[in-house]
Amino acid sequence: MNAKASASTLTDDIQSDVNKAIAGAEDMLTQAANATGEKAAELRGRALEQLKALQARLKDVQNTAVEKGKAAAYATDDYVHENPWRSIVAAASIGVVVGLLIARR
Numbered sequence: 001m002n003a004k005a006s007a008s009t010l011t012d013d014i015q016s017d018v019n020k021a022i023a024g025a026e027d028m029l030t031q032a033a034n035a036t037g038e039k040a041a042e043l044r045g046r047a048l049e050q051l052k053a054l055q056a057r058l059k060d061v062q063n064t065a066v067e068k069g070k071a072a073a074y075a076t077d078d079y080v081h082e083n084p085w086r087s088i089v090a091a092a093s094i095g096v097v098v099g100l101l102i103a104r105r
Contacts, residue, residue: 014061021054 025047032043080087 014058017057018054021050025050 028043028047028050032040032047035043
């Protein structure tokens with residue numbers, strides 16, 4: 001699986017998790033508003049637990065994204081140090097293409 005498909009799948013999974021957690025918490029809080037006593041306290045507690053679980057999941061995703069970003073930055077840095085002339089030519093080529101595109105307007 002390529003990186004773009006992997007990122008898309010991860011984004012979809014996160015969005016699904018967030019939507020489920022929010023819907024569940026909203027439902028429990030609505031029920032808690034209508035309930036009284038122990039039932040309300042239990043529902044509020046369950047809603048808070050769901051939100052804490054979501055927060056933990058989002059922290060895990062953030063850590064994964066940071067690790068992957070650092071790995072990509074290190075790989076790019078290593079490539080540039082191992083192939084400086086290729087990097088210079090690639091950057092110059094991109095600059096020429098962008099310059100030509102801007103000049104055409």
